Amino acid sequence: MSKIVRTVANQLILFIFIFGLYIIIHGHITPGGGFQGGAVIASGAALMIVAFGSSRIQKGIKEKHLSILESSGAVIFIGLAFAGLAAAGVFFFNTLIGSPVFGHTPPTGPNPGDIWTGGIIPLMNVAVGLKVFAGLSAIILVMALASSGEEVEE
Amino acid sequence: MLEIAALHIIVPVLLIVCAVFVARAKDLINAVLFLAAFSLLLSLEFYLLQAPDVAIAEAAIGAAITTAIFVVAIRATKREEE
Amino acid sequence: MRNFVASLFLGIAIVFLVSSALLVHPFGEPPAPMDDYIIQNAQAETGANNVVAAVLFDYRGFDTLGEATILFTAVTGVVMLFRKKETAEK
Numbered sequence: 341m342s343k344i345v346r347t348v349a350n351q352l353i354l355f356i357f358i359f360g361l362y363i364i365i366h367g368h369i370t371p372g373g374g375f376q377g378g379a380v381i382a383s384g385a386a387l388m389i390v391a392f393g394s395s396r397i398q399k400g401i402k403e404k405h406l407s408i409l410e411s412s413g414a415v416i417f418i419g420l421a422f423a424g425l426a427a428a429g430v431f432f433f434n435t436l437i438g439s440p441v442f443g444h445t446p447p448t449g450p451n452p453g454d455i456w457t458g459g460i461i462p463l464m465n466v467a468v469g470l471k472v473f474a475g476l477s478a479i480i481l482v483m484a485l486a487s488s489g490e491e492v493e494e
Numbered sequence: 495m496l497e498i499a500a501l502h503i504i505v506p507v508l509l510i511v512c513a514v515f516v517a518r519a520k521d522l523i524n525a526v527l528f529l530a531a532f533s534l535l536l537s538l539e540f541y542l543l544q545a546p547d548v549a550i551a552e553a554a555i556g557a558a559i560t561t562a563i564f565v566v567a568i569r570a571t572k573r574e575e576e
Numbered sequence: 577m578r579n580f581v582a583s584l585f586l587g588i589a590i591v592f593l594v595s596s597a598l599l600v601h602p603f604g605e606p607p608a609p610m611d612d613y614i615i616q617n618a619q620a621e622t623g624a625n626n627v628v629a630a631v632l633f634d635y636r637g638f639d640t641l642g643e644a645t646i647l648f649t650a651v652t653g654v655v656m657l658f659r660k661k662e663t664a665e666k
Contacts, residue, residue, distance in 0.1 A: 363550065368624040371546035373632065375643075379551060383558030390562060403655060410651060414644055421637060432637030437623050445623045448616070458624040464633045464640075471644060475651040480562055486658040487570030543603075547628050 341391045349391035356384035360473075367465035368458035374465040378472025385477040394484035403485075406478035413471030420460050420467065434459035498542065505539045520575050526564045533557040 364377030389397050424433030436442050436459040444457045512532040519525040533556030540549040601607045606615075614631060622630040632640050 368626050368629045370626065371628070372550055373547065373626070373629050376547060376550040376554065379554035379559065383554050383562075386559055386562040390565075407651070407655065410648065414648060417641070417644060421641070432634065434622055434634055443623070446619050446625055448619045451625065453625050458629075459622060459634075461622065461624045461629055461633045465629070468640065468644065472647065475647050476559055478651055479654045480559065480566070482655050482658045483563060483566045487566050 341393075345391050349387055353384055353388060356387070357381055360384065360469075364465055364469040365462070366455070367469075368461045369453040369455070374468030375472050377465075378469040379476065381469070381473045382476035382480070385473070386480050389480055389484050394481060394488050397481065398485060403478045403482050406474045406481065409474035410471050410478065413467045413469075413474065416467035417464060417471070420464055424460070434461070436460050436463075501542055505535055505542065509535050509539065522568050522573055522575060523565070526561055526568065529564070530557045530561045533560070 360377045360381035362377075363372035363380060364374055367373035367377065421432045424435050425431050427433065427435040437445065442456055442458050442460070442462055444454055446454060446457050509532060512528050512535060515528045516525050516532060519528060533552060536556065537549040537552040540546075540552055606612065614635065615627060618627045618630040618635075619625060622634045624630040624634075
């Protein structure tokens with residue numbers, strides 16, 4: 341891509357990543373969540389791949405590393421579900437309610453919101469966000485790599 | 495409230511117009527761009543129907559990632575429809 | 577004959593779509609008592625202000641597990657397909 345596109349992508353990528361992280365971390369108090377924030381971060385990664393070319397991106401991060409990130413997100417998600425099974429005997433039980441970590445309970449009805457609420461929901465949001473970001477980025481990176489070799493001259 | 499009621503009519507009409515353009519475009523890049531516009535209008539419609547979660551997901555997946563995947567696929571094949 | 581069958585199926589589909597559009601419940605009024613239960617108790621039981629997140633990750637955790645499995649399978653399939661092509665060229 342041209343120099344203009346690369347410069348604008350360089351300036352814009354930080355804001356896209358921070359917005360995606362905000363959606364993931366505030367997933368239990370504002371609209372959004374792991375899937376939406378991961379998709380926003382993956383669209384930022386798609387912008388980088390389109391602007392800089394897949395071969396340059398591949399020098400920094402390979403799809404093998406993205407696969408490892410995705411699998412670790414899935415393992416964290418299932419591990420949290422099994423933590424509920426171990427603590428209370430119910431799969432997906434919210435074990436952290438009442439504990440000092442993410443354990444506060446908000447009053448019913450509209451309220452200003454507190455980041456230390458939700459039990460295991462914020463941790464599951466982070467796990468699902470990691471998984472969705474790594475998965476979608478791996479798909480786009482692999483497809484761009486496979487199609488860059490046979491580019492048609494225009 | 496009248497403006498919201500008007501948007502509930504205008505946005506679906508624009509959605510149908512975008513869908514017709516997607517189906518009738520000969521240049522596949524044009525079709526993909528109309529599909530991105532369709533996804534953005536669809537996320538606006540979700541927001542009007544008070545589903546901001548689905549609106550964020552639709553804007554990110556439909557307008558950004560699907561467009562990137564389609565453009566990559568078109569680059570590897572032919573640009574014009576036969 | 578084929579035209580007749582196709583138009584019959586098209587007519588059935590149109591009747592289904594129009595009737596379901598007429599039978600949909602009014603905007604903002606949930607049809608089942610389960611929705612009222614979740615809206616009243618989700619904040620006290622799960623501690624999350626976002627009731628959608630509470631339903632996705634606590635009440636209906638198995639759905640999210642299935643979604644994660646679908647995404648994992650899709651990524652595995654795409655990576656397998658394109659990596660095989662890459663090694664075959666070398």
